[in-house]
Amino acid sequence: MKGVIRLAALTRSYGTTTAVDGVDLEVRAGELITLVGPSGSGKSTILRLIAGLDRPDSGRILVDDVDVARMPAHRRAVAMVFQDYALFPHLTVLGNLTFGLRVRKVRRAEADQRARIAAQRLGIGDLLDRYPDQMSGGQRQRVALARALLRDPSVYLLDEPLASLDAPLRFATRADLLALHRELRTTTIHVTHDQHEAMTLGDRVVVLAAGQIRQVGPPQQVYDAPADTFVAGFLGSPPMNLVPGGGVLGGDATLTLGVRPEDLTLDDAGRIAATVEAVEALGSEAILLTRCPDGTRLTVRTGPRPGVGPGDEVRLRADRLHRFDAATGRRR
Numbered sequence: 302m303k304g305v306i307r308l309a310a311l312t313r314s315y316g317t318t319t320a321v322d323g324v325d326l327e328v329r330a331g332e333l334i335t336l337v338g339p340s341g342s343g344k345s346t347i348l349r350l351i352a353g354l355d356r357p358d359s360g361r362i363l364v365d366d367v368d369v370a371r372m373p374a375h376r377r378a379v380a381m382v383f384q385d386y387a388l389f390p391h392l393t394v395l396g397n398l399t400f401g402l403r404v405r406k407v408r409r410a411e412a413d414q415r416a417r418i419a420a421q422r423l424g425i426g427d428l429l430d431r432y433p434d435q436m437s438g439g440q441r442q443r444v445a446l447a448r449a450l451l452r453d454p455s456v457y458l459l460d461e462p463l464a465s466l467d468a469p470l471r472f473a474t475r476a477d478l479l480a481l482h483r484e485l486r487t488t489t490i491h492v493t494h495d496q497h498e499a500m501t502l503g504d505r506v507v508v509l510a511a512g513q514i515r516q517v518g519p520p521q522q523v524y525d526a527p528a529d530t531f532v533a534g535f536l537g538s539p540p541m542n543l544v545p546g547g548g549v550l551g552g553d554a555t556l557t558l559g560v561r562p563e564d565l566t567l568d569d570a571g572r573i574a575a576t577v578e579a580v581e582a583l584g585s586e587a588i589l590l591t592r593c594p595d596g597t598r599l600t601v602r603t604g605p606r607p608g609v610g611p612g613d614e615v616r617l618r619a620d621r622l623h624r625f626d627a628a629t630g631r632r633r
């Protein structure tokens with residue numbers, strides 16, 4: 302099967318910044334993998350290295366067992382979609398879609414025909430005569446995706462393709478991307494800093510920090526058993542409560558204990574005493590910001606009407622504790 306990517310000890314530095322720091326990763330044929338991490342963690346650099354828009358300092362990039370590290374971008378069977386779409390402003394949608402085909406000497410009638418089919422598939426079939434500045438962000442994004450489809454690559458590299466869309470459109474486009482992937486089954490690396498995307502899109506999620514992979518796994522598995530305190534704090538909103546030394550959660554000085562906001566429950570028989578400082582009512586749920594007598598802050602997720610308010614003394618029960626080494630932050 303086409304579309305297996307192997308990265309081995311991949312490293313790229315810019316001056317004193319190591320953007321990608323010894324990354325090993327295998328992406329299976331047909332897999333949709335999300336690469337998630339904070340801004341500056343090296344996500345775009347990894348995609349650019351795979352696409353051939355940048356060269357690694359060391360390490361290997363294998364696509365279907367061929368080392369492409371020194372191969373020019375246009376010879377790699379990958380299509381990249383950029384966050385800013387990178388459309389040609391002086392070309393219509395049709396012109397943007399057919400440009401690459403024409404460069405590859407596809408005849409105009411055939412190029413137009415293929416562009417129409419790709420545009421239809423992405424719901425922009427009636428916009429072929431528009432210029433990029435005559436379209437919304439969501440429409441431009443679909444042009445960029447249609448252009449990638451036309452390359453018929455072994456691998457799609459999507460760099461935060463939904464980041465500049467507003468929430469409802471992001472939701473709809475996310476569903477479309479998933480449907481498209483189910484249909485095409487083309488290997489896809491989807492970069493995002495949005496954890497909803499990371500949790501819902503990928504077969505597996507790769508968590509990146511400062512150019513290094515912290516954890517790889519199915520989203521729910523990474524969520525349920527984060528490999529270290531960074532991953533624990535990064536995936537989940539609000540983030541996991543982390544208490545160095547265990548404190549109100551018990552434990553000992555060699556541990557950092559963690560508990561997710563949804564695993565803390567208001568319970569009169571609970572062992573943890575706390576004072577409610579604020580209540581964020583979010584409609585479908587509420588977030589309580591509480592503080593314990595020793596100063597520890599705990600965030601609690603409750604149902605929409607928790608029946609408590611700022612200043613109330615409450616008791617909490619912690620159901621699922623995560624144990625991390627206090628010194629290294631690694632899961633124990």
Ligand SMILES: Nc1ncnc2c1ncn2[C@@H]1O[C@H](COP(=O)(O)OP(=O)(O)O)[C@@H](O)[C@H]1O
Binds near residue numbers: 315318320339343345
């Ligand atoms: N062309 C470049 N020149 C200098 N520094 C760069 C360049 N590209 C990326 N970097 C640096 O490398 C790090 C990783 O960048 P990037 O891969 O864009 O991160 P992300 O996409 O996760 O936000 C950042 O510190 C960034 O400033």
Ligand SMILES: [Mg+2]
Binds near residue numbers: 344345346
């Ligand atoms: Mg980026």
